[in-house]
Amino acid sequence: MKIDLRKIYRFDPVAMNGDGSLPSGGDIYYECTECKHIVSSVSHLKAACECGNLDGGQGKTHVRSPDKVNPLRGKLR
Numbered sequence: 001m002k003i004d005l006r007k008i009y010r011f012d013p014v015a016m017n018g019d020g021s022l023p024s025g026g027d028i029y030y031e032c033t034e035c036k037h038i039v040s041s042v043s044h045l046k047a048a049c050e051c052g053n054l055d056g057g058q059g060k061t062h063v064r065s066p067d068k069v070n071p072l073r074g075k076l077r
């Protein structure tokens with residue numbers, strides 16, 4: 001079952017790391033710009049976006065195309 005994280009969290013844009021890599025952490029989420037699905041950057045649950053760009057589980061999330069990801073900071077509503 002898919003959970004719409006937007007109902008639980010308020011998301012704000014967050015900057016890329018200085019070296020151009022995606023930030024990650026407990027409050028960082030990735031929005032896939034292809035399918036608009038949001039996956040935690042450190043997902044412990046198996047989670048993937050609709051198009052397969054983001055594939056998370058066991059505490060990390062693999063990103064196929066980093067240029068198609070918006071990093072976001074999530075705060076509980």
Ligand SMILES: [Zn+2]
Pocket residue numbers: 032033034035036037049050051052053054
């Ligand atoms: Zn996607």
